[in-house]
Amino acid sequence: MRIATQVDYAGDVLATAEQVATWEDAGVDLVLVPEAYGQDAISLLGYLAARTSRVELGPGILPIYSRTPALIAQTAVGLDVISHGRAVLGLGASGPQVVEGWHGVPYDRPLARTREIIEICRTVWRREALEHHGIYEIPCRGPGTTGLGKPLKLITHPPRSRIPIYLAALGDRNVALAAELAEGWLPFLFSPERAGEVWGSALREGLARRASDLGPLDIVAGGILAIGKDREGLRDLARPIVALYVGGMGAKGRNFYHDVMVRYGFGDLADAIQERYLAGDREGAAALVPEELLRELTLVGDVAWVRDRVDAWRAAGVTTLLVTPVGPEPLASLRTLAELVHP
Numbered sequence: 001m002r003i004a005t006q007v008d009y010a011g012d013v014l015a016t017a018e019q020v021a022t023w024e025d026a027g028v029d030l031v032l033v034p035e036a037y038g039q040d041a042i043s044l045l046g047y048l049a050a051r052t053s054r055v056e057l058g059p060g061i062l063p064i065y066s067r068t069p070a071l072i073a074q075t076a077v078g079l080d081v082i083s084h085g086r087a088v089l090g091l092g093a094s095g096p097q098v099v100e101g102w103h104g105v106p107y108d109r110p111l112a113r114t115r116e117i118i119e120i121c122r123t124v125w126r127r128e129a130l131e132h133h134g135i136y137e138i139p140c141r142g143p144g145t146t147g148l149g150k151p152l153k154l155i156t157h158p159p160r161s162r163i164p165i166y167l168a169a170l171g172d173r174n175v176a177l178a179a180e181l182a183e184g185w186l187p188f189l190f191s192p193e194r195a196g197e198v199w200g201s202a203l204r205e206g207l208a209r210r211a212s213d214l215g216p217l218d219i220v221a222g223g224i225l226a227i228g229k230d231r232e233g234l235r236d237l238a239r240p241i242v243a244l245y246v247g248g249m250g251a252k253g254r255n256f257y258h259d260v261m262v263r264y265g266f267g268d269l270a271d272a273i274q275e276r277y278l279a280g281d282r283e284g285a286a287a288l289v290p291e292e293l294l295r296e297l298t299l300v301g302d303v304a305w306v307r308d309r310v311d312a313w314r315a316a317g318v319t320t321l322l323v324t325p326v327g328p329e330p331l332a333s334l335r336t337l338a339e340l341v342h343p
Contacts, residue, residue: 045059058079218320
């Protein structure tokens with residue numbers, strides 16, 4: 001099992017970035033930088049490439065609608081070059097509110113687009129002439145074009161002909177796609193006790209179609225981390241995060257995180273959290289997040305408790321623990337976790 005962490009995109013990202021070098025020394029193996037509608041992820045990742053020497057680095061995630069497929073492939077190559085082969089490419093469909101409200105493009109055919117983008121990226125990385133026919137027509141032809149476009153191949157020679165792709169996915173068809181085509185899967189609100197029932201069938205379906213050269217699927221999941229005596233109160237720091245996603249990251253009927261909580265068996269509470277959050281009562285929404293779920297989604301407690309939780313995540317198939325260290329001694333918590341994960 002490996003350890004991953006991510007930079008807080010809503011805070012002082014430069015200050016957080018300075019911590020990444022110490023996280024690397026503490027045993028972190030992968031650092032992800034989210035991208036929503038603040039600063040872009042790639043600029044900060046370039047800075048982190050210069051501040052680190054061992055950890056893998058990647059966006060977690062780039063929305064597939066925000067860039068052309070070829071630019072996504074080029075961007076991953078650029079990060080791989082400056083990090084000396086340490087890049088991973090996190091991709092996801094995001095959601096209609098961000099894609100249409102911020103990027104100004106229709107949120108259509110996310111599954112098919114993801115499949116095509118993966119194929120196009122790998123064609124680019126192999127330095128083959130890029131020609132693709134589907135949702136993305138490359139070279140483009142037809143009305144409004146000059147007709148002069150021709151298949152091109154990547155000019156530069158990247159360090160690797162294959163950069164690992166990690167897909168953020170929650171719906172069954174997206175999870176099956178990740179298991180089939182990606183090197184890694186990035187679920188959110190992953191409960192080790194409930195994940196198998198919710199996603200087990202989709203994972204098995206995708207893995208049955210998985211090419212052998214992809215290797216095992218890296219499942220990257222976790223939650224906030226605080227190890228030590230009397231740390232249990234810090235578990236409440238996850239409440240507003242869960243409430244934000246279940247209540248506010250999407251409209252009624254189009255909120256993938258709300259759907260996960262429903263599938264976990266908390267349907268009435270998920271509806272109530274959403275109602276309060278959308279009505280502007282964020283504190284009330286956070287207060288409704290059940291303690292039972294918080295205990296499953298976090299690694300907060302004394303060493304024995306966290307050791308048991310690590311075992312639960314491992315038993316659920318998680319191969320990389322994605323943690324957000326909180327509390328008075330975040331670095332100490334990371335070091336203790338590294339001892340538990342890498343005995």
